[in-house]
Amino acid sequence: MTLSPEESINKQGQVKVLVADGHWLFAKNTVTLLSSDPRIVSVGIAKNGRECLDMIHQSRPDVILLDIRFPDINGIKLIDQIKIARPEIKIIMMAELDQDGYVAASVKKAAEGLLYKDCSIREMIQAILKVAEGSNYYSPSSSIFPNMKIDFDDLHIPAKPVEILKKILNPEEKEIMGLLIKGLQNKEIASALGLSVRTVNEKVNIILLKFGVNTRLEAVLSWAHIKD
Amino acid sequence: MFNNRNTYYLASIIFIVLGLIYFAACLQHPYIGLDLEKNDDQWFVMVSDPHGEGYRSGIEVGDQILKINGEDPGNYNVVRKWGQLEGASTIEFCRPGESIGQKATIQNHLNFLTLLSETPLVILGFFFWYFGYITWFKRPFLEQTRTLFWMNWLFGLATIFSRSSARWLPLAKELELTFFSLAPVFLIVFFSIFPVKNQNRINGFGRKITIVLFIVILILTALNSLGFVQLAITIKKLALCNMLIGILISVWNLSLAIRLPKDRPEKNEAGIILLGMVIGFLPSVLFVAIPTIFNFQLQYFYTQIIFMFVATVPLSLYYIIVNKYLHDSRRLCETIITYFFAGIIFSFVLLYVLYLTKIVNTITTEIYFTSFFFTMLFIVCFHLIRIAISKIWRKYGLLQKQHFKHRIVELNDNLTFLFAEDRILEETVQKLGIDGAFIIVENAQTGCLKKAVGRFEKNCKEQGQLEEYFHKNQSIALEAKILPDHFPAEIYVPFTSHNSSCGIFFGHRYSRVKFEQGELYFVTLLAGQLAYQLLTMQIMEELTKEIDFLNRNSWNWQSRNLGLQEITYAMFRKLEQERKQLAGEISDGPLQVSLDLNRWLKYLEKEGLSGSNTLQVVSQMRELTEDLKYELSMILNELRPPILDDLGLIPAVELLCKEIMFKELTFISLEKKGISRDQRFKEEVELTAYRFLQKGIMNSIKYSSSKKQRIQIELSGVRLELTVSDSGGGFDAEQLENWLITGVHFGLGILKEHIERLGGELLISSGIQQGTTLKATLPVN
Structure with missing residues (x-):
C-alpha cells in the first residue's frame, strides 16, 4: 500500500513514516492511530523484509517503525541492510515484549529508537518526532528485571541493614514474603491470595527492588535474617 | 565252473582225500632213496639219500647194483623208466673195486622218526590248500582269490605227491609232475592280476611258454610211463625250468608293482608278497632247482627243510588279501634282513666256538649251514616265545607299567x-x-x-x-x-x-x-x-x-533399538501431555481473561462512555489486557522464546537465567568464553543449546538439593561447549541409561538423541554426593 508521491510532496515538513510489520491488522491500526497527528504522515506499510527494502527507495521515509520479526528475515538483520541502502533513514525497533536484551541489541545495531508494541500512541508519536529530529528514543523498560550484571560469587546477604528491611514492606508484601519463604510458586501464591499471576509477579518484583536484590533466593534469605 | 562254490568244495575234498591216502600209503612203504644211472649195461648209484633205507643198509654213491628182488635192474620198471630204485625188498650190490656182492634187505621202519620226516611236507601241502581255501572262503567274489585257490591247490598237491612219488606209489610220479608243471601257469596268471592288473606282453608270453612246457612235460611223462622213452632226468629239469620261469615272471610283476607311488596300497602289498616269495622260493631255487638243472649235486642236503620255507608264500598271500590294513613291508623287510645278518654272524661265531671246543672237528659247508639253520631257528623261536610271553603278561596285567x-x-x-x-x-x-x-x-x-x-x-x-x-x-x-x-x-x-x-x-x-x-x-x-x-x-x-564381538555389537544395536522404541513411545506421550497442559493454560488464563474483557466491553457498549464509573471500567479492562498480554507472553515464552529467534542464544540464556532466579529459589552463574552476545548460530543449534541448558537447570532445581547452578558456554573453534553443573546429591551414573529412557531424565534422553544427530555429544557425569555435570558439545559450522 503506497501513498501517491504527490501527497508526500504536498505535505512538506511532515515526518514520513514507513510502518514495517508483518501483522497486517496491527500495522493498519498503527497507521490509523498515527494519522491523528498532522506532523506525521504514513507513507506505507511493508509486510515483509523485501517490501520494506523496496519501499525505502520508492517512498523515501524519514522514519521506519520496524518490527523485529518478518516471515522472510530477522528485523535485526534488516537494520543493517537498511542502513547500507539509506543511511539517513531513522529506525525505531518495535519489540513485542518488554524483555531484556532488545534495547541493548538496538543500541548495538545503531537503531535510533526502541518502542514496545503496546506503547501508547502518544509515546509513539513522541518517539517518532524525537528520532526525526536526530536524537534517540528508547522506551523506558517496564522490565521486571533490572538490567545489571549479577556477580554470583559476591553476594551479600542481607543486602541492606535488617532494620531498614523490616520497615520496607507493606502488610500485603509481607504476606507474599511469608509465602515466598515457604517455597511457593507465583501461581500458587496468586491462587492463595486471589490475585492474577501477573499481579503477584509484579509484587514480587517490587519486593526484590525494595530489598535491592536481583533474585528470589536473595530475598528469601534476607527475609530469613529479619525473622531471626 | 570256477564260479560255482561246489567246485571249490569238491576240489578241497579231493585234495584232502588224496592227501590222506597218499600220506597213509607213504607210511606203509619204505623209502630207499637211491638214484641209479645206467653205464655200459651196468647200474650205478648216483644219489643215495641219507634218510633212505638204501643208505642205512650201507649202499653208497658209486656202488654197482647187481640185482633187485633177485632180478636184473634193467628189468625193473621203476629203474628202467625213472632211474630210481624204489619198492624193492632185497638189493644186491657191490662196491667199486670189489668183486663180491653184498645183499641188503629193505625193511619198513614205521617209527616216530619216519613220521617226523614225512609229516612236514604233507603239512606244507595242506598249508597251501588251507590258505588258498580260507582266502577264497573269506573273499569268494574276488577273481584273485579264485585264482589263488587253484594255484595253492596245485602247489599243495605237488608237494604232497613229491613224497609219495619217492616211494613209487601208483601214478604218484606222473601226478607230481603234472601238478608241478601246471602250478607255474597259475602263478603267472595270478600275479598278472594281483596286486595290480598287468596284462602286458611279457605276462602273455610267459603264460604261453609255461603252458607249452606243461603240455610237453605231460606228453613226455606219458611216453616215459609207457616205456617209449627214457627221459626221466630231462623231464625233471624241464619241470624245474618251468617253475623257475613262473617264479621269475611273478617276481618281475611284483617289482613293477613296488615302483608304484607311495600312496597306493598295492605298493606295500607287493612288497610283502615279494618278501614272502624271496624267503619261500630262494632257498629251494638256490639249493634244489639250480643244482639239479646244472647236474650239480649237493650231498646230504636236507631238502625237506628247505622246502618248508615255501610256506611263507601262501601265508603272505593270505595275509595281504584277507587283511585291509597291513604292516609296512619296508619295516618287515628291515626286521627280517636284520635277523638274517645277525643269524649269519652268530652262526659263524657259534661254529668257531664249537670248533675250538673240539665238538666239531672239521668245518664244512654242511656243518656251517646246519649251524646257520639252528641259529635262525633259535632266533625265530626266541622271537615267538618273547612275543607269546609278553602277550600273556599283558593279558594278565603282570606288566605294571602301561605299554x-x-x-x-x-x-x-x-x-x-x-x-x-x-x-x-x-x-x-x-x-x-x-x-x-x-x-x-x-x-x-x-x-x-x-x-x-x-x-x-x-x-x-x-x-x-x-x-x-x-x-x-x-x-x-x-x-x-x-x-x-x-x-x-x-x-x-x-x-x-x-x-x-x-x-x-x-x-x-x-x-x-x-x-x-x-x-x-x-x-x-x-x-x-x-x-x-x-x-x-x-x-x-x-x-x-569374532562371534563375541558380533554378539556384543548386535546386543548393543538391539538395546539401542529398544531404547529408540521406548523414546518414540515416550515422546508421543510427552507431546500429548504438553498439548493438554498448554490447552489447560490457555483456557485457564487468556481465555478466561478475554471472556472477562468481553463482558466489560459489552457493559461499556450498553452503558455508554458517559457512565459515572467509565474510567474505573476502562482501568479494569486495561488490567485485564495486561493480564492477557502477560499470560500469552508466558505461554509463548514457554513454547518458543521469541528472544531466541530475535536476538540469539546468549540474550535468550541470560533472560532464561534471570527468569528462573526470579521464580525459583536458586542462584545461577553464567560464564561465557569466546562468544559474544550477538553471535548467531544455526536455528537448530541455538534451539538445542537453549533447550539443553533449560532442561539441565530445571532438572537440577527439581531433583538435586543444590541451590546453585553453574552454566558455562564456551565457543572453541567450531565446537560449542555447554556445561550445567551443580553441587547437589547427584545420582548413580550406572542407572543413568535407564533413566534417560524411562525415568525423570527422559527429556535429557531425547536431547541426547537430538544432540548426537547434530554430530555432537552429551556427557553426564554424576555420583552420589558428588554433584552432577551435564556437558553438551555441538558442532556449529
Missing part, C-alpha cells in the same frame, strides 16, 4: 576331549612320563604361538635354543627326529600345514630311558594330532572372539 603304544593310543583318544591348550600339553607330558614339552606354531596370519610345559615352561634359555633349532630344521614331512644328547629336548617333530609351520619338542623321560626308534612312529602320530588340536583350538579361539 607305551597303549598309552599313546589312550592319549590320542583323550586329546579330542581336552579343550584347554595347556592341559593338552600337560596331559601329554604326564602320560609320556617326560620332563617337558615345547611347541611352536608359526602362522603368517596369526603370528607365532609358543607353548611350553614342564622344564621348558620358565626356561627362556632352553626355549631359545629349541626355537633356533626349529628355525633351522623346518620340514614339510611329519617325521620325528631324536635330537643329540646335549639338547634339552629329546625328540623333535617338524610339521607344516595350512600355511602354519609347527615344531614340537618332547623332553627326556623321567626314567632316563631313551626313546627308541620304533617309538618315534607313535610319537610322530601323537605330535601330528597335538599340532592339529592346537591349530584347531587357535582357530576356534579366534572365531569365538
Whole structure:
C-alpha cells in the first residue's frame, strides 16, 4: 500500500513514516492511530523484509517503525541492510515484549529508537518526532528485571541493614514474603491470595527492588535474617 | 565252473582225500632213496639219500647194483623208466673195486622218526590248500582269490605227491609232475592280476611258454610211463625250468608293482608278497632247482627243510588279501634282513666256538649251514616265545607299567576331549612320563604361538635354543627326529600345514630311558594330532572372539533399538501431555481473561462512555489486557522464546537465567568464553543449546538439593561447549541409561538423541554426593 508521491510532496515538513510489520491488522491500526497527528504522515506499510527494502527507495521515509520479526528475515538483520541502502533513514525497533536484551541489541545495531508494541500512541508519536529530529528514543523498560550484571560469587546477604528491611514492606508484601519463604510458586501464591499471576509477579518484583536484590533466593534469605 | 562254490568244495575234498591216502600209503612203504644211472649195461648209484633205507643198509654213491628182488635192474620198471630204485625188498650190490656182492634187505621202519620226516611236507601241502581255501572262503567274489585257490591247490598237491612219488606209489610220479608243471601257469596268471592288473606282453608270453612246457612235460611223462622213452632226468629239469620261469615272471610283476607311488596300497602289498616269495622260493631255487638243472649235486642236503620255507608264500598271500590294513613291508623287510645278518654272524661265531671246543672237528659247508639253520631257528623261536610271553603278561596285567603304544593310543583318544591348550600339553607330558614339552606354531596370519610345559615352561634359555633349532630344521614331512644328547629336548617333530609351520619338542623321560626308534612312529602320530588340536583350538579361539564381538555389537544395536522404541513411545506421550497442559493454560488464563474483557466491553457498549464509573471500567479492562498480554507472553515464552529467534542464544540464556532466579529459589552463574552476545548460530543449534541448558537447570532445581547452578558456554573453534553443573546429591551414573529412557531424565534422553544427530555429544557425569555435570558439545559450522 503506497501513498501517491504527490501527497508526500504536498505535505512538506511532515515526518514520513514507513510502518514495517508483518501483522497486517496491527500495522493498519498503527497507521490509523498515527494519522491523528498532522506532523506525521504514513507513507506505507511493508509486510515483509523485501517490501520494506523496496519501499525505502520508492517512498523515501524519514522514519521506519520496524518490527523485529518478518516471515522472510530477522528485523535485526534488516537494520543493517537498511542502513547500507539509506543511511539517513531513522529506525525505531518495535519489540513485542518488554524483555531484556532488545534495547541493548538496538543500541548495538545503531537503531535510533526502541518502542514496545503496546506503547501508547502518544509515546509513539513522541518517539517518532524525537528520532526525526536526530536524537534517540528508547522506551523506558517496564522490565521486571533490572538490567545489571549479577556477580554470583559476591553476594551479600542481607543486602541492606535488617532494620531498614523490616520497615520496607507493606502488610500485603509481607504476606507474599511469608509465602515466598515457604517455597511457593507465583501461581500458587496468586491462587492463595486471589490475585492474577501477573499481579503477584509484579509484587514480587517490587519486593526484590525494595530489598535491592536481583533474585528470589536473595530475598528469601534476607527475609530469613529479619525473622531471626 | 570256477564260479560255482561246489567246485571249490569238491576240489578241497579231493585234495584232502588224496592227501590222506597218499600220506597213509607213504607210511606203509619204505623209502630207499637211491638214484641209479645206467653205464655200459651196468647200474650205478648216483644219489643215495641219507634218510633212505638204501643208505642205512650201507649202499653208497658209486656202488654197482647187481640185482633187485633177485632180478636184473634193467628189468625193473621203476629203474628202467625213472632211474630210481624204489619198492624193492632185497638189493644186491657191490662196491667199486670189489668183486663180491653184498645183499641188503629193505625193511619198513614205521617209527616216530619216519613220521617226523614225512609229516612236514604233507603239512606244507595242506598249508597251501588251507590258505588258498580260507582266502577264497573269506573273499569268494574276488577273481584273485579264485585264482589263488587253484594255484595253492596245485602247489599243495605237488608237494604232497613229491613224497609219495619217492616211494613209487601208483601214478604218484606222473601226478607230481603234472601238478608241478601246471602250478607255474597259475602263478603267472595270478600275479598278472594281483596286486595290480598287468596284462602286458611279457605276462602273455610267459603264460604261453609255461603252458607249452606243461603240455610237453605231460606228453613226455606219458611216453616215459609207457616205456617209449627214457627221459626221466630231462623231464625233471624241464619241470624245474618251468617253475623257475613262473617264479621269475611273478617276481618281475611284483617289482613293477613296488615302483608304484607311495600312496597306493598295492605298493606295500607287493612288497610283502615279494618278501614272502624271496624267503619261500630262494632257498629251494638256490639249493634244489639250480643244482639239479646244472647236474650239480649237493650231498646230504636236507631238502625237506628247505622246502618248508615255501610256506611263507601262501601265508603272505593270505595275509595281504584277507587283511585291509597291513604292516609296512619296508619295516618287515628291515626286521627280517636284520635277523638274517645277525643269524649269519652268530652262526659263524657259534661254529668257531664249537670248533675250538673240539665238538666239531672239521668245518664244512654242511656243518656251517646246519649251524646257520639252528641259529635262525633259535632266533625265530626266541622271537615267538618273547612275543607269546609278553602277550600273556599283558593279558594278565603282570606288566605294571602301561605299554607305551597303549598309552599313546589312550592319549590320542583323550586329546579330542581336552579343550584347554595347556592341559593338552600337560596331559601329554604326564602320560609320556617326560620332563617337558615345547611347541611352536608359526602362522603368517596369526603370528607365532609358543607353548611350553614342564622344564621348558620358565626356561627362556632352553626355549631359545629349541626355537633356533626349529628355525633351522623346518620340514614339510611329519617325521620325528631324536635330537643329540646335549639338547634339552629329546625328540623333535617338524610339521607344516595350512600355511602354519609347527615344531614340537618332547623332553627326556623321567626314567632316563631313551626313546627308541620304533617309538618315534607313535610319537610322530601323537605330535601330528597335538599340532592339529592346537591349530584347531587357535582357530576356534579366534572365531569365538569374532562371534563375541558380533554378539556384543548386535546386543548393543538391539538395546539401542529398544531404547529408540521406548523414546518414540515416550515422546508421543510427552507431546500429548504438553498439548493438554498448554490447552489447560490457555483456557485457564487468556481465555478466561478475554471472556472477562468481553463482558466489560459489552457493559461499556450498553452503558455508554458517559457512565459515572467509565474510567474505573476502562482501568479494569486495561488490567485485564495486561493480564492477557502477560499470560500469552508466558505461554509463548514457554513454547518458543521469541528472544531466541530475535536476538540469539546468549540474550535468550541470560533472560532464561534471570527468569528462573526470579521464580525459583536458586542462584545461577553464567560464564561465557569466546562468544559474544550477538553471535548467531544455526536455528537448530541455538534451539538445542537453549533447550539443553533449560532442561539441565530445571532438572537440577527439581531433583538435586543444590541451590546453585553453574552454566558455562564456551565457543572453541567450531565446537560449542555447554556445561550445567551443580553441587547437589547427584545420582548413580550406572542407572543413568535407564533413566534417560524411562525415568525423570527422559527429556535429557531425547536431547541426547537430538544432540548426537547434530554430530555432537552429551556427557553426564554424576555420583552420589558428588554433584552432577551435564556437558553438551555441538558442532556449529
